[in-house]
Amino acid sequence: MTTQQALEIIKAPEHVKAARFDVAIVTPKKKLIDVKDISFDAAVAIVVDVMNNCNDEFLLDQLSSHLKSFGFMGYGGNGYDININAYVSREILKEKHTCGRRMDSQQNKDEWRKVGNDICCNYCGSASWETFMTAVDNVIARKEGWGIEYVASKGYKFYITNPTVPNAGFGAIKFYTHHLPTLSEDEMKAVDKKINEAMKISNENFQAKLKNMQL
Ligand SMILES: [Zn+2]
Secondary structure (H helix, E strand, C coil), X not given: CCHHHHHHHHCCCHHHXXXXXXXXXXXXXXXXXEEEEEEHHHHHHHHHHHHHCCCCHHHHHHHHHHHHCCCXXXXXXXXXXEEEEEECCEEEEEEEECCCCXXXXXXXXXXXXXXXCEEEECCCCCECHHHHHHHHHHHHCCCCCCEEEEECCCCCEEEEECCCCCCCCCCCCXXXXXXXXXXXXXXXXXHHHHHHHHHHHHHHHHHHHHHHHHC
């Protein structure tokens, strides 16, 4: 397998090529690789090298599958531990807050974490209000691939779809309403209207996608 062949299987979009990677490949016989925070190119090179020097059919099969979902797959069992995990850089911000999910009375202990372009609560994982409203604005501006969805069964949760955030390792994927700021009645009305419009557009996009899939 050449690097070029591997890249053709991986077909990584730009945001994955720009991500950082942890690669761990352990077999029942030995730990082959366990590296963290390396580039996409380095991660591909390592996996290609392991595949080219491998006479373990099971491991080869596993790694071939991992190429098809490069950065988003893991396997554990029978003495194997294979993990190729992609994520973006993250940073803890100085400003503290009190997450509404907190059950104790501690104040201003919770941190905000910058994950890629998003700000998330380090306690509950929710997007910050600003990050959520950016998603809402992008949906309303009909930017490709953006969506929000209200989880009615939960009553306090929205899912965020961002075309460059395939999972929480890349940014915010949800918003909890306990991160709503204090708003005046008029502000709340305006926000409510915006969110409803974004949900309507997201739903239309989803229905259109379904229809396309059925054709
Ligand atoms: Zn929180």
